[in-house]
Amino acid sequence: MTKMTIPKISEQIAVPLEAIASSQRIAILLAIGEGEACVCHLETILGWRQAYISQHLMALRKADILEDRREGRYVYYRLKNAAYLKLIAASAEVCGLSAEGVLNIGDTKTHASCECPHCAPTLLPVVSP
């Protein structure tokens, strides 16, 4: 086992922190929470353009924070490790917010304007002619 030094450990710890250290990425992780979400669902919750969200999703996946799963025409994203949510909750406490409140901000309700299978499970997938 190689000897751990403070600089070495710090370098390792900084990797995931740097990967999530932007308000957009924290928002995406909070919106996904412990479940999974597709891009159109995130688009509805966050109110951002799909291309913008996709760009952050790709970066988070590349950083090994998110993993994806394809089902039909939808790609679902989820956290590889729920500890990222604890990390965000701890950061919330540092700035005086309630950790619990921040973790419960993710909404699990369905949205009429979203047509993902979570929001519109009764709709059959649209087949292009």
Ligand SMILES: [Zn+2]
């Ligand atoms: Zn949805």
